[in-house]
Amino acid sequence: MAILRFKALETVNSRTPVVLDFPKERVTSYFGSYVFDKKKMKEFLSPEVFKALTRTMETNQKLDPSLAESVALGMKNWSISLGATHYTHWFQPLTGATAEKHDAFFDMEGDEVMEKFRGSALVQQEPDASSFPNGGIRNTFEARGYTAWDPTSPAFIMDTQGGKTLCIPTVFVSYTGEALDNKTPLLKALNLIDEAATEVVQYFDKDVKRVIATLGPEQEYFLVDSALYNSRPDLIMSNRTVFGHAPARGQQLEDHYFASIPPRVQAFMMDFEFEAWKLGIPVRTRHNEVAPAQFECAPTFSEVNLAVDQNSLLMDLMDRVAEKHNLRVLLHEKPFAGINGSGKHNNWSLSTDNGKNLLSPGKKPKENLQFLTFFVNTIKAVHEYADLLRASIASAGNDHRLGANEAPPAIISVFIGSQLFDLLESLEKNSDIIEKGDNLYLKLGIDKLPEILLDNTDRNRTSPFAFTGNKFEFRAVGSSANISAPMVVLNTIVAQQLKLFKAEVDAELEKGTKKEVAIINILRRYIKESKNVLFEGNGYSQEWVEEAARRGLNNITTTPPALKAYLDPKSRKLFVENGIFSERELEARTEIYFEDYVKKVQIESRVIGDLALNHIIPTAVNYQNKLIVNAKGLKDLGLGEASYSASLETIKEISERLSVIKTKVDEMVEARKEANNIEHSDAKAVAYCDSIKPFFELIRYQVDKLELIVDDEEWPLAKYRELLFMR
Numbered sequence: 001m002a003i004l005r006f007k008a009l010e011t012v013n014s015r016t017p018v019v020l021d022f023p024k025e026r027v028t029s030y031f032g033s034y035v036f037d038k039k040k041m042k043e044f045l046s047p048e049v050f051k052a053l054t055r056t057m058e059t060n061q062k063l064d065p066s067l068a069e070s071v072a073l074g075m076k077n078w079s080i081s082l083g084a085t086h087y088t089h090w091f092q093p094l095t096g097a098t099a100e101k102h103d104a105f106f107d108m109e110g111d112e113v114m115e116k117f118r119g120s121a122l123v124q125q126e127p128d129a130s131s132f133p134n135g136g137i138r139n140t141f142e143a144r145g146y147t148a149w150d151p152t153s154p155a156f157i158m159d160t161q162g163g164k165t166l167c168i169p170t171v172f173v174s175y176t177g178e179a180l181d182n183k184t185p186l187l188k189a190l191n192l193i194d195e196a197a198t199e200v201v202q203y204f205d206k207d208v209k210r211v212i213a214t215l216g217p218e219q220e221y222f223l224v225d226s227a228l229y230n231s232r233p234d235l236i237m238s239n240r241t242v243f244g245h246a247p248a249r250g251q252q253l254e255d256h257y258f259a260s261i262p263p264r265v266q267a268f269m270m271d272f273e274f275e276a277w278k279l280g281i282p283v284r285t286r287h288n289e290v291a292p293a294q295f296e297c298a299p300t301f302s303e304v305n306l307a308v309d310q311n312s313l314l315m316d317l318m319d320r321v322a323e324k325h326n327l328r329v330l331l332h333e334k335p336f337a338g339i340n341g342s343g344k345h346n347n348w349s350l351s352t353d354n355g356k357n358l359l360s361p362g363k364k365p366k367e368n369l370q371f372l373t374f375f376v377n378t379i380k381a382v383h384e385y386a387d388l389l390r391a392s393i394a395s396a397g398n399d400h401r402l403g404a405n406e407a408p409p410a411i412i413s414v415f416i417g418s419q420l421f422d423l424l425e426s427l428e429k430n431s432d433i434i435e436k437g438d439n440l441y442l443k444l445g446i447d448k449l450p451e452i453l454l455d456n457t458d459r460n461r462t463s464p465f466a467f468t469g470n471k472f473e474f475r476a477v478g479s480s481a482n483i484s485a486p487m488v489v490l491n492t493i494v495a496q497q498l499k500l501f502k503a504e505v506d507a508e509l510e511k512g513t514k515k516e517v518a519i520i521n522i523l524r525r526y527i528k529e530s531k532n533v534l535f536e537g538n539g540y541s542q543e544w545v546e547e548a549a550r551r552g553l554n555n556i557t558t559t560p561p562a563l564k565a566y567l568d569p570k571s572r573k574l575f576v577e578n579g580i581f582s583e584r585e586l587e588a589r590t591e592i593y594f595e596d597y598v599k600k601v602q603i604e605s606r607v608i609g610d611l612a613l614n615h616i617i618p619t620a621v622n623y624q625n626k627l628i629v630n631a632k633g634l635k636d637l638g639l640g641e642a643s644y645s646a647s648l649e650t651i652k653e654i655s656e657r658l659s660v661i662k663t664k665v666d667e668m669v670e671a672r673k674e675a676n677n678i679e680h681s682d683a684k685a686v687a688y689c690d691s692i693k694p695f696f697e698l699i700r701y702q703v704d705k706l707e708l709i710v711d712d713e714e715w716p717l718a719k720y721r722e723l724l725f726m727r
C-alpha cells in the first residue's frame with residue numbers, strides 16, 4: 001500500500017544539497033560567454049559583414065541574403081570553438097513551449113565527412129512541422145512551414161548533458177506566410193509601437209529616432225522534490241494537484257516570504273543563475289515567495305523581444321537544471337488549492353534611443369508633459385481595450401488564479417497611486433489654462449511631478465496593472481505563459497492610442513492652437529473618458545467586484561468568454577489595420593487558444609477520473625474492509641455497540657463519500673463524451689468550462705475528506721504537508 005509515496009518520503013529524507021563546482025572568476029568574465037553578441041561578431045566576422053549585420057539588428061531589418069554565407073561561417077566557427085556539434089533553429093510555436101530540431105554540423109561529401117553550415121541553413125529552414133498547433137491554417141497536404149532567422153535576437157549555445165548546440169532564434173510561419181508562432185506578431189507589434197511612439201516624441205524631442213519597448217518579467221514558481229513529484233500522477237500529467245487536503249499549516253504564519261532560502265533550493269538557484277548568466281540572461285533577484293515552496297526570480301529589464309526570448313529560455317533552463325538537483329519546477333499558475341498561485345509580473349515601459357524612459361518624469365516641465373502624454377495614453381489604451389488585455393492572459397491555469405483573492409482580479413483596472421490620481425483629477429477639473437510659458441505647467445501642478453514621484457512609495461499588490469514610479473507592471477500574467485501574447489496586445493493598443501492622439505493633436509495644431517495647450521486639452525479629455533478604469537483600493541475585495549460592476553467594467557472570470565474578445569469587431573479592426581494579424585491568423589490563433597483550453601481541462605478531468613477510480617476508491621475500500629473486520633470482531637466479542645460505533649460511523653461515511661465520487665466521475669465522463677461531440681472549438685471550450693469543470697470541485701471535496709479519515713499509512717498520494725514542506 002502507498003509504496004511509491006513512502007519510498008519517495010524516504011528518498012527525500014536522505015537528500016543533501018548538490019555540491020556545485022562554481023567558477024572562481026567574476027561574473028563579468030563569463031556573462032554572455034555563450035551568446036554570439038557584438039564582441040564575438042567582431043571577432044568572427046569580417047569588418048564589412050560585422051557592420052552590415054549590426055545595422056540590420058539595430059534597424060530591425062531583414063538580413064541581406066548575400067551576407068548569410070559569411071555570417072553562418074562566423075557563427076559556426078565561434079560555436080565549434082566552444083565545442084558545439086549541432087545547430088538548431090529555435091522557435092516558439094503556439095504550444096507555449098520552445099521548439100528545436102538539432103542538425104549536426106557535418107555532412108557527407110561522397111564518403112568524406114565535412115564540417116558544414118550553409119548560409120541558407122542559417123537564414124531559413126523548413127521543419128516538417130505539421131504537428132504544431134496551426135488552427136487549421138495548414139492542412140496536412142500543405143505541411144510545410146518555415147523558420148526564418150530573427151537577427152534582432154542573438155544566437156546562443158545551449159549546453160545540455162555535456163552536448164552543445166548552437167541555437168538560432170527564428171520566427172515560424174506557414175508556407176503561405178501566416179504566423180504560427182509567438183515571435184512573428186511580437187516583432188510586428190514592437191515595430192508598430194516604435195513608429196507610433198517616435199512620432200509622438202517628436203512633439204518634445206526632435207532628436208529621437210527610435211522608441212524601444214522594455215520589459216522586465218518577474219517569474220514566480222514552486223519547487224517540489226522530484227521523488228514526491230513522481231509519486232503524484234496529477235503533477236506529472238497536469239502540473240497541478242487535483243486532490244489534496246489543506247495542511248494544518250499553510251501560509252498563514254506568513255513566515256516564508258523573503259525568509260532564508262533552503263540549502264537545496266539555494267544550490268538550484270545558483271546553478272540555474274550561473275547557466276543563465278552564460279546565456280546573457282541578467283537574472284538578478286531571487287527570493288522566497290509568499291507560499292511555502294514558492295520562489296521568484298527576476299532579470300534586469302531589456303528590450304521586449306529579447307526579454308521574451310530570455311524568459312522562454314529561462315523557463316526551459318530552470319526545468320533542466322532542477323533535474324540535476326532532484327527537484328521539479330512547477331510553473332503552473334495554481335499547483336496547490338488554498339495556497340497562493342504563481343504569476344509573472346510584466347514590468348513594461350518605453351525608452352527612447354537616447355536612453356530616456358518615457359514613463360519617468362524629468363526635471364523640466366516640458367519633460368513632464370511628455371511623461372504625462374505617455375502615461376495618460378497608456379491608461380486610455382487599457383481602458384479602451386481592457387477585454388483584449390484580459391484575453392491575452394487567459395488560460396486554463398490562470399483561471400484558478402485571477403479572482404481567487406490572492407492574485408489580481410479578472411477585472412482589468414489601473415493603479416497609479418494617490419498623488420498621481422490627485423494630479424490627474426486636478427488636471428481634468430482645472431479649467432483655466434494660462435497660455436504663457438511655464439505658468440501653464442505651474443497652474444496645473446505639472447511642475448511638481450518629480451517630487452510627487454520621488455515619494456510615490458505606495459504600492460498596490462492587488463492591482464492587475466499598476467504604475468510603479470517609472471513603469472507599468474502588468475501583474476495578471478500567468479506564470480507558465482509565453483509572455484509574447486500580452487506584450488503583443490499591450491504594445492499594439494498603446495501604439496493605436498498614440499496614433500489617435502497624434503492625429504488629434506495635429507488637427508488642433510492646424511487650427512493654430514498652441515502645441516502645449518492642444519496636448520493638455522486632449523489629455524484632459526482622455527482622463528475624463530478613461531477615469532473609470534482607475535482604481536486605488538483593494539482589488540481582492542468583494543466591494544471592488546460590486547463597484548466595478550457599477551462602473552460597467554467587465555469581470556470575465558473564465559477563459560472561453562475571455563478569448564472571445566480577440567474576435568470582436570473592434571479587435572479585428574485593431575489587429576488587421578495595424579498589420580499585426582490578418583483575419584485568418586487571428587481566427588486560427590484564437591482557435592488554437594480554445595483548443596489548448598479544451599485539452600488542458602480534458603487532461604485534468606481524465607486525471608481526476610483515473611485517480612479517483614484507481615487510487616482513491618480502492619484505498620478507501622481497503623481501509624473500510626479493515627474497519628468492518630474490526631467492528632465485526634468487537635461485536636462477536638459481545639462488547640456492545642459503544643465499542644464499535646466509531647468504526648461503524650466511519651464505515652458509513654466512507655460509503656457515502658465513495659458513492660458520491662463514483663456517481664460524479666460517471667457523470668463527468670458522460671459530460672465529456674457530449675462535449676467531445678461538439679465540432680466548433682469555442683463551443684467545446686464553453687462546454688468544458690461550464691459542464692465539466694464544475695465536477696472537479698465536487699469530486700475533490702469528497703476525496704479530500706477521505707484523506708482525513710483513511711489510515712495515513714495507506715494513503716497513496718503525497719500529502720500537501722509533504723509536497724510543500726519537505727526538502
Ligand code: ADP
Nearest residue numbers: 214215216217298299300301347348349357471
Ligand atoms: P519590484 O517591483 O519587486 O520592486 P523593481 O521595481 O526593482 O522590483 O523591478 C522589477 C522588474 O522591473 C525588474 O525586472 C526590473 O529590471 C524591471 N524594470 C525596471 N525598470 C524598468 C523599465 N524601465 N522597463 C521595464 N522594466 C523595468
Ligand code: MG
Nearest residue numbers: 218345347473
Ligand atoms: Mg514588481
